[in-house]
Amino acid sequence: MAQIKTIPAISETRDITVKTAIEKTTLFHGRYAPGVVIGAYMVDLALELLPISGEKLNAIAESRVCLADAIQIMTGCTLGNKYLHIKDHGRYALCIYGRDSKRGIRVSIDLNKIDSQNTPVLKQFFEGSRSYASIPRPEQQAMVTQEFLTVKRDIFKAESVLVNLPTKPPLYALCQCNSCGEYFRPTPTLPQCLCQTEPSLYS
Numbered sequence: 755m756a757q758i759k760t761i762p763a764i765s766e767t768r769d770i771t772v773k774t775a776i777e778k779t780t781l782f783h784g785r786y787a788p789g790v791v792i793g794a795y796m797v798d799l800a801l802e803l804l805p806i807s808g809e810k811l812n813a814i815a816e817s818r819v820c821l822a823d824a825i826q827i828m829t830g831c832t833l834g835n836k837y838l839h840i841k842d843h844g845r846y847a848l849c850i851y852g853r854d855s856k857r858g859i860r861v862s863i864d865l866n867k868i869d870s871q872n873t874p875v876l877k878q879f880f881e882g883s884r885s886y887a888s889i890p891r892p893e894q895q896a897m898v899t900q901e902f903l904t905v906k907r908d909i910f911k912a913e914s915v916l917v918n919l920p921t922k923p924p925l926y927a928l929c930q931c932n933s934c935g936e937y938f939r940p941t942p943t944l945p946q947c948l949c950q951t952e953p954s955l956y957s
């Protein structure tokens with residue numbers, strides 16, 4: 755059962771480390787994005803509250819956005835090594851946990867903690883209600899970050915959780931496709947070759 759954790763104020767040392775991580779993640783992400791900044795602070799909080807030490811890590815990103823890039827840079831759990839699980843539910847949340855113990859910390863955004871008077875653009879960012887009609891996108895992106903940096907961890911929710919996922923997804927045997935002749939890995943959800951299931955992928 756998830757248990758809500760008290761969120762400590764960020765120390766000066768951690769804040770400096772997060773800023774370095776933001777620079778690295780921005781390079782990796784390819785462009786400046788407020789989600790990189792917010793994601794880096796979320797990963798940092800999860801790492802600080804993690805109830806385990808010395809154990810290798812796994813991670814879950816609950817949407818396919820900047821969060822995943824902050825996780826990859828700051829934890830070494832990547833899509834390539836399969837220690838980062840993407841559960842694309844569109845939730846602005848992530849979880850970092852022990853590879854063996856499965857004990858971890860899930861960090862999400864608590865919209866109730868976002869003050870629409872003091873941080874209106876930040877609120878719109880998480881509600882998906884921004885409009886670029888009056889203020890152009892780059893300026894709004896900068897405003898989101900600016901407002902976020904005045905609150906940082908204050909808008910997060912942290913929970914202690916036990917994760918119900920295998921360390922790595924099972925690796926199914928390779929098969930040769932009767933149609934295109936390429937080898938592929940059938941899974942229970944995608945038993946056929948991509949040339950059969952998505953023939954319109956390339957033209």
Ligand SMILES: [Zn+2]
Binds near residue numbers: 948
């Ligand atoms: Zn095929």
